[in-house]
Amino acid sequence: MVDGNILDKAKAAIPELLSVSNISKVISIDDYYSSGPVVDDVVAAQRVIPLRVLSDIAPDFENVSEDSQIRAMRFRQYYEGLDVEKAESLGKAVVQAAHEINGQEPNDSMYLSTLHELFSEDILTTLSPSEWDRQADTLLGSGIRGKVLLLFDQDLANAGARYDEGIAYISSMLSGEYSSKVVCGLLTHTVTEEGQQQAWEEFATKYGLNKDKFIVIAKRWLDPNPLGFTNMLKLLTISPFFTSMKAKVKEILEAATSTAADEINKISVVDFDHIIFKVPQQEGMWEPDMLFRLHSLFHRSEARKLAYEDPELVEMANTLRKVSHLPEDSDLLPLSNAWEIQRREIFEQGGYINRLHLPIELGDIFEVTAGGGAVRQYILLAQPCDLAIRSSGVRSPEQDRFPLVKIAKANGELDQYSAPLQYFTTSPDDNYAVKLKYPQYVRSTILDLCSFTKTGEASIDIGSMAPEGMIPSLEKRYSIVSNNLKKEVNKYSVLWPNDADNGNRKNIKSEIFKKIGPLLLQGDLFKANFALGENMSLTFNCKRIARLNRKHAYALLMSFAACLGRAALDRDFGHPTNQ
Template sequence: MKGEAMLLPIEPQEAGVPVDAPAAKPAAPRPGLTDLFTRLRIKRVVFVDDMVEPVADAANVIDTLTRREDARQLLESLFPVAVLANDNEARFDQLTALLGDMDAAELEAVTTILSEFTEEEGARDILQLRRNIPEQVDLKILTPAEWHAQQQEIIEQCREDARTLFLFDQELNGDPQVLGFATGADIIKGLAQSEPVGFGTRWFCGMLSHTLNSGDEISSWRQLAEDNAIALKFFMPIAKQSLSDGDRFYGAVYRTLINTYCETMKTLAKDGLREALDAALKRFDDIDPLAFEHIIVNSSEEEGVSELETLLRLYAIVHKDEAKRVILREAEFLKFADAATGVKAVADISRELTAETQAHLNLLRAQELHDGPELVNGYNDPLRNGDVFEIGEGNDLGLFVLIAQPCDIMVRPGGKRVRENNFKVAVICPLTLDPAEVEAEPPHLKHFIPNFGDKGDVTAAVLFKRGTVVNLNVLDLTVLDKNGRCDITPAELKKEPKRFPTRAWEDRCAELAKHFGKVAGEIEDARKKHGDEVADLIAKATVPRVGLSNALKGHGSYVAGAFHYPIKRIGRIRDPGAASLLAAFGRFLSRDALEHDFAR
């Protein structure tokens, strides 16, 4: 059977004259779906549902006319007006005779109209499915009992050059004692156990569900797989809501078809990575303790790098090598290549993404390009080029990024930096998400940061011209706090120093307590000698400033031995993005300064 859609009405003929059923003219399925099925050689769609279509008989035609007067015009395109008239006492017999003389295509046209006006939701789902499936693809609608009777024959007809897309309703209400299954998941599970090699080669499986909202398929997919003990690669849920939206239905079918290939690649990769992990850990264990101490402790301390960072770097070297060795073994590589080639055949057709998928991609890309606050602050990670800060409060709250040559901001043994007080060491530049601000700034005065924000769906711009030299003594305070806040109470820090995995930063913590403690001492001495008013003036003048710009001048306060800055470290731009930012800032500093054109 072929997909149909609403028939266009024609002028009714004279009473008593039979009317030939016009060729059905469905709303054209999405062109991509036709291409998709053609490329993958899908010749048939089989839908198994416990809801059946209306039977094309006289009783259903009369019932539809009785309930829905608006169906009359469409039915008049298939039957004489006089036959359908309400006062026609022979209507039932005449309709029965006319229906008996119709061929399969004409009967299908009648069924399509009856489905359009039925009160049964399941029948409307079937109608929507008919409209979505391309005409050249055979659509077979089966009840659970019919599937049970015909399953073996249908499976035998599936070939690599004539594939089938199976769509099973989630709830079939079948009797497992009689049919051997109760749900669509049971059927898919049975196929996966009996003929797993058929998935992706001779057929594909989707599970239609009325309990899912369109767009929630992925979030429910793993739970359905777990609840029914089915591997993810064997099926993909499809919300029945998507049947009424051609684009969403295309996206759901597209995801179903690529799923087997993608899950195969993921499974091969996971198996390889597990094996590689064991091999990598073996190589890790075999490292000479003296070499390990030199790499992790000695070299890190000399260069001012976190020991944890060096440890992860060392592990990445051995794990990446072992992963390549495992996955590139001929047998595994050929399986991976087959799956990649299979999904490429589909992906070549269309790469349009749903909003949900695009959001997932944005978030994943953001995780690749940026470190979140928990990965930066949670480990008291030292300041780095590319660290992002919130500075200010209320309407004055703004985003800033630290730009610095990495070697210059590394804390060395003794808790100090090389050229600590050199003004060239570090700057902070504002980050803007405002399109108007971005547009107003010339290209050479800004740098774009893609996939920014919590969802990774915005592009930020760094405004170099508004940058200012920053006081690293102040920004260092964010390293001391696991929430990235910029606060210090020197007296408490001296009593109970913070623990760091890096000895250099333990020394740095003591240096910061000493530096801010000295300022606090001057303020409190003034308070003892001259009172609160003078002490407040001294505090305003001596509290270390965040940076040199007027915009940052007022930030920072001192109250009862504690310093507070409205600053919070909220993340980091990872390399190579951070290195690209530094290079762009270098180009900004080295831009040509030409003599002004006095002839203009």
């Protein structure tokens, strides 16, 4: 049953939605309107309705007895004496009241009753499919002002049509002579609230329909919470404006792109050499990234300038703002891709940063595979300048270890030693946090190895050439790391079996190497694995999988610094120990 306050909020929103869309008429086409309930159903339904309620529904019905059998007989005589139109209307009202009293699932009677509550009588017209077929041309003729919202039921089987006739009606209307005058909704019980968006996409594709001109709405929105219906109507209202706004923004962005390219062309060769090559080389940056930074600077300022000066865009924003405040129930909103889009802004995935051999940075996320296949993730929280690889291939100052801080699922409220890590997974239901109190200080060499491979795995063939495609500073870093590792592992060369060893000695040394070798260079978190071949291969169970963007990573770094620098006061002895 619809809550009165919710119904009032939904009713208040309708006129503004219709006004913004220039809709002057709403027509509901449903097989429910083809015929009223049968007499026996109406007489049976009135039995469960208290007399005072029945008197409100049928004020001219004169009940002469409290006996239920006599009342039923009298009501049948009264009902059968009504004209067809009044009997149909009364029968539906009686059946709906009985359903509400019995607490049964909502049905078409209850859904469409709410529809009548939402739209005023001068706006809403209800028709059976056959009535629509006869009257469509008249209703949509030249005398109509504004647009008409057509709400078709999908399953029209009770009117002798197919169960999927509703979308066929919509397809016909949107491709016919009245297409410019109508917007359509498929108001149906054949889809759920959760499934309506997928059905909308599928119908648009299958029938080649413009999504700006129709929408799929689950009837269940109408009872018990019509705000869901109002919100779907809002989507239909703003969709054409949104499409126009996207087209306008695309036009502005293309113009801004051209202007930004012109500004890049104006840069002198002296400035180009300084900004694009010399500065990145000193800071260990990839030169095209600096070029993109300049382009973004010019593009952003020009795009904003063009946007503020465009009257069409301003008018569209003003129009959409009029309906943006309309009430909606967040629990009943349709599925959205907003979570994933926001996640793409916050996290760069490993495929991109590893393929370009980008050096490790603040916010890099590493994965360690533990025994039994369990996976743990850690985030690098170190000062960016300390991480930067200079043009010589070294850091200033060189640091042997950097802090990796554990990422874990957050259960309940976070304590003072944890910071939320939102959008870490693709599911909005997952909650993760960074455990600031428990850093692991990992050898910088292990982390650097992740930037040497296109997969992000910490691996190197000691003594081999640096992979192609690295920026010069990282290429020099590769040589430094490779040489240092070579010196370190050579300390244990006595363990390597060689060709001079006899068969038994060689087997013994191989077994010793297999057992002891992996222990020699492993870090606190990561285990090492040696493999002997033309070169010595060294691999750690560490992989760079993503990068948190700079703003969010800085926020975590500040939280981490605050956690490390928290006050350590003397133990309070003024309270009982159990407090």
